[in-house]
Amino acid sequence: MIKSLFNRFFAFPLIIHHPLGLFKQNQSSISMAFNTRIKVKKLLENDLIGQDATLMGWVRTKRSNKNVTFIAVNDGSSIHNYQVVADPAYISEEILKKVTTGACLKITGKIVASQGAGQQAELAASTIEILGEADSETYPLQPKKHSLEFLREIAHLRIRTNTFGAVFRIRHALAFAVHKYFNDKGFFYIHTPIITSSDAEGAGETFKVTILDLKNPPLTDEGKINFKEDFFEKETNLTVSGQLEGELAAMGLAEIYTFGPTFRAENSNTARHLAEFWMIEPEMAFYDAQDNQDLAEDFLKYVISYALENCKDDLEFLDKRAAEEETSKKADQRSEMGLIDRLRFVVENEFQRITYTEAIDILKNSNHNKKKKFQYLIESWGVDLQSEHERYLVEKHFNKPVILTDYPKDIKAFYMRQNDDGKTVAAMDILFPGIGEIVGGSQREERLEYLTKRMEEMHIPTEEMWWYLDTRRFGSTPHAGFGLGFERLVLFVTGMGNIRDVIAFPRTPGHAEF
RNA sequence: UCCUCCUUAGCUCAGUUGGUUAGAGCACAUGACUGUUAAUCAUGGGGUCCUAGGUUCAAGCCCUAGAGGGGGAGCCA
Numbered sequence: 001m002i003k004s005l006f007n008r009f010f011a012f013p014l015i016i017h018h019p020l021g022l023f024k025q026n027q028s029s030i031s032m033a034f035n036t037r038i039k040v041k042k043l044l045e046n047d048l049i050g051q052d053a054t055l056m057g058w059v060r061t062k063r064s065n066k067n068v069t070f071i072a073v074n075d076g077s078s079i080h081n082y083q084v085v086a087d088p089a090y091i092s093e094e095i096l097k098k099v100t101t102g103a104c105l106k107i108t109g110k111i112v113a114s115q116g117a118g119q120q121a122e123l124a125a126s127t128i129e130i131l132g133e134a135d136s137e138t139y140p141l142q143p144k145k146h147s148l149e150f151l152r153e154i155a156h157l158r159i160r161t162n163t164f165g166a167v168f169r170i171r172h173a174l175a176f177a178v179h180k181y182f183n184d185k186g187f188f189y190i191h192t193p194i195i196t197s198s199d200a201e202g203a204g205e206t207f208k209v210t211i212l213d214l215k216n217p218p219l220t221d222e223g224k225i226n227f228k229e230d231f232f233e234k235e236t237n238l239t240v241s242g243q244l245e246g247e248l249a250a251m252g253l254a255e256i257y258t259f260g261p262t263f264r265a266e267n268s269n270t271a272r273h274l275a276e277f278w279m280i281e282p283e284m285a286f287y288d289a290q291d292n293q294d295l296a297e298d299f300l301k302y303v304i305s306y307a308l309e310n311c312k313d314d315l316e317f318l319d320k321r322a323a324e325e326e327t328s329k330k331a332d333q334r335s336e337m338g339l340i341d342r343l344r345f346v347v348e349n350e351f352q353r354i355t356y357t358e359a360i361d362i363l364k365n366s367n368h369n370k371k372k373k374f375q376y377l378i379e380s381w382g383v384d385l386q387s388e389h390e391r392y393l394v395e396k397h398f399n400k401p402v403i404l405t406d407y408p409k410d411i412k413a414f415y416m417r418q419n420d421d422g423k424t425v426a427a428m429d430i431l432f433p434g435i436g437e438i439v440g441g442s443q444r445e446e447r448l449e450y451l452t453k454r455m456e457e458m459h460i461p462t463e464e465m466w467w468y469l470d471t472r473r474f475g476s477t478p479h480a481g482f483g484l485g486f487e488r489l490v491l492f493v494t495g496m497g498n499i500r501d502v503i504a505f506p507r508t509p510g511h512a513e514f
Numbered sequence: 515u516c517c518u519c520c521u522u523a524g525c526u527c528a529g530u531u532g533g534u535u536a537g538a539g540c541a542c543a544u545g546a547c548u549g550u551u552a553a554u555c556a557u558g559g560g561g562u563c564c565u566a567g568g569u570u571c572a573a574g575c576c577c578u579a580g581a582g583g584g585g586g587a588g589c590c591a
Contacts, residue, residue, distance in 0.1 A: 063550045070550050083551080101541090118551045142525065142541050143552045149583065150525070205589095241591090266589055267515060279591060375587085387587080440591060485591030498584095509515095 041077035046120045048111045055082060055107045055123055056131065058160060061143040062099050069096055070116075071125075073105065079166050079313045083114065083122040095128050101143055102134030102160070148501055155505055155514050163321060166314035167502055170307055171490045177306035178259060178280055178486075181299055187255045187282060192242030194261065197234050198464060205265035206237035207275075238263035243483060244415075244468055246283035247444060250479055251471045257282040259486070267509050271498040272436060274487060276507040283481035289417070289426040289443040292480035293353060293403050296430055296439050300401075300489075301347045307493050308343055315340055315493075322495045335434075339495040342433070345400070352398040355406040356424065357381065362397060363389050384411045387436055394431045402431045414458045416442040417478075418450055428482070435492050441482020448472040 038053045057075030064070065069088070072081035084107050086096060099105065109125040116122075140154055141161065151158040158164045179189065195209050211231045212218065218226040227235040242258040249256045262279040282295065308315065319339040326335065337345060354362075363369055363378040363385075376386045385404075394402050406424040409416070416425035430439035445451040451472055455462050462469060490502040500506040505514040 061552060063553050065547055065550075065553090067548055068550075070553085072551080081551095085549080114549090116549050116551070136542065138524080140524070144525070144540055145552090146525065147584095153583090262591080264590075268589060269515080270587080270589090271585080273590070277591070435591095437591065483591060488591060 039077040040073065040075045040080065040082045043082050043111070043121070043123070044078060044080055049113055049121050051111050053109065053111050053123060055084065055105075057082075057105065059099055059101055059103045059105060059134075061101060064096070069099070071099055071105070071107075073107070074160075074165075076165060079162055079169075079317045083116075083119050084109070084125050084128075085112075085122050086125045086128060090126055091128050095130065098130045098133050099128065100134055100136040100139070102136075102139040102141055103130060104132035104134075105129065106131050148496075148498065152500055152506075159504065162317060164501075166311075166317050167490070167494050167496060168504065169314050170311045170318075170494050171502060173307050173310050174303055174490055174493060175259075175486070177303040178257075180306070181302045182257045182282065185255070187257050187284075188249075188253045190242075190246060190249045190253070190256045190258050191260065192239065192245040192249075192258050192281075194239055195232075195236050196239045197232065197236050198244070205267075206240055207263050207265045209236040209238060240264055241279070241483065242281050243283065243481065246281050246481060247415075247479065248467070248471060250283040250285045250481070251475065251477075254285045255282070256284075269509060271500075272488065272491075274499055274503060274506055274508060277499075277503070278486035280484045280486055281481060283479065285477050285479045287443070287480040288478055289405065289428065289480060292441055292443060292482060293405070293428055296428070296441065296482050296484075297351050297403070300430070300439070300484075303489065304343050304493060305347050308340070308347065315343070318495050342495075343493065346432075349400050351401040351403050351430065353403040353405065356385075356404055356408065357406065359385065359389075359393060359404055363392065366392065366397070368392055368396070382408050382410065390431050390436055395433050399433075401433070404429045404431060409454075412442070414454050414460050415444050415451070417445045418454065426480075430482075432488075432492050435488050438488045438492065439482050439484045441480065443478065443480040446472060446476045446478050448476065 036054050037056050038048070040055070040057060042048075043053065043055065055073060055075070057073040060072040060074050060081050062069060062071050067088070069086040069091070071084040071086060073084050074081045084105075086099075088096065106129040107123060107125045108127045109123045111121055112124045114120060114122045141157055146161070148163075151161065151164070159168060182189065209232075210227075212225065212227075212229065218229040220226045220228075227233070230236070239260075239262060241262060242260060246256060246258050258279070258281045260278065261276055263276055264273075265275065266273070268275075282299075284291070284295070287295070322339050335342070360378060360381055363374075368374060369378050374386075374388055374392075376383075376388070378389065390402075390404075393404075394400070405426070405428045406419060407427045407429075408423060409418060409425045412425050412427045416427050418425055426443035428439070428441050429437050432438045445454065448469065452462055452469065455465070487499050487502050490496075491499055494502060496502050500508065
């Protein structure tokens with residue numbers, strides 16, 4: 001099996017990188033010549049008229065009459081297609097028959113000024129090779145609008161659609177912007193472990209990692225599973241956060257960030273949750289809560305600006321798409337701003353910063369609360385905010401991103417720095433319209449005695465966490481950090497409604513297809 | 515996990531109070547058309563009405579259970 005895959009892989013024409021250029025060997029009947037292919041994105045710059053060109057890509061639509069056939073080709077480099085013109089005098093009927101929606105082509109020809117209205121230039125084909133046929137009877141994608149739910153079921157093919165092409169190009173740009181932002185600021189990219197042995201943060205249900213025989217696991221004298229016989233000789237799981245290890249790194253490199261996969265086995269069935277998602281977690285020594293908020297706001301504005309500058313066409317497409325969706329909604333559910341306006345608004349305006357206590361006052365005195373329109377009425381200080389409350393603050397009261405700070409300590413994690421009032425901790429959540437919580441962070445408790453006391457109160461085993469506590473024993477310093485759900489960021493920037501549509505192959509309860 | 519809505523052609527959907535042979539657009543096939551822009555026009559093929567059971571003279575439509583999906587909630591990023 002492995003050998004046959006190996007052979008198959010290397011049966012392709014070998015392209016060997018050589019200082020003098022690319023050399024091809026083992027020429028097959030279809031010459032690949034990747035090095036001479038011109039991408040649609042480049043062709044659309046319309047500065048190559050008169051030149052010969054080779055285009056490779058997938059057929060989106062074909063329109064034809066007796067004299068001429070037009071083929072819209074997309075190669076993923078752009079949301080836009082490039083028009084290929086095939087004259088039946090040069091391209092055989094046999095070939096044109098195989099030019100169907102979804103087929104993959106290699107076209108050679110001359111770039112000429114277009115006689116039609118929709119484009120400046122086009123490729124007049126002298127040869128068309130069918131690299132891969134797509135049977136039009138069974139190929140599921142048509143040149144029409146499909147529902148996102150249907151496309152989710154064919155996630156292996158949906159990447160070929162305009163919408164998902166745009167989403168994944170933007171996702172890439174955002175990921176790149178994340179690294180660029182931190183690199184330019186002197187942060188170091190740390191890889192924290194995927195497999196961990198602690199669930200100390202209590203951030204949720206974990207996926208277990210084991211090589212034990214599930215049907216017949218080794219048992220201890222007490223009848224429990226004996227993890228001493230497991231691969232790591234202890235119980236292990238997939239990481240729910242890289243934060244604790246991130247803190248360790250920040251205590252030597254000062255400013256670090258992680259950007260990696262995160263796993264939560266929660267039975268969450270919502271448009272905002274995934275079982276496997278990507279999280280960005282910066283952790284900074286010598287930062288207090290204020291610095292942390294400043295960084296998070298600056299960071300979010302930077303990556304969103306980056307997308308606005310570098311993904312114009314894709315954002316315009318998604319903006320138009322969202323606007324069309326809006327027209328089918330009821331008048332009171334339509335959003336006031338379009339996608340691009342919304343992104344600009346976030347970039348150009350300061351986030352609203354309020355404390356939890358202030359938020360409770362606003363909510364308690366709101367007409368919404370007095371008229372009992374909240375499902376959960378706000379009565380007293382100390383309760384956790386429901387998403388209806390967060391949405392009220394962000395979407396109705398302030399109408400912009402909100403940084404909520406200084407939450408009651410009892411509803412937050414053990415590692416957050418305790419404030420002088422004895423009731424609250426230096427936590428921050430950043431809430432975005434339509435998305436809810438996009439960032440959760442805090443200044444960390446750097447004082448050993450405060451931290452151990454809090455851990456004991458919350459029944460966190462201090463012995464197992466000796467390595468974490470060591471950072472407070474030796475050279476401790478004020479530090480802070482936050483976690484940002486990458487897919488939630490992509491969700492906001494693309495204006496998509498469901499988090500399953502901003503990751504290529506989503507993992508959710510009951511779904512690990514593809 | 516809870517609440518709620520949905521499931522009819524490959525896709526998106528209509529289908530009246532239960533009543534004869536279940537429709538449309540797109541897609542597909544064939545043909546027409548001197549440059550199209552998700553081309554257009556004509557003709558044609560295509561159905562386990564989600565599954566199982568029930569009520570009825572008669573079920574796409576009513577009832578029960580199940581499966582799949584959407585939206586909302588909780589948990590969170």
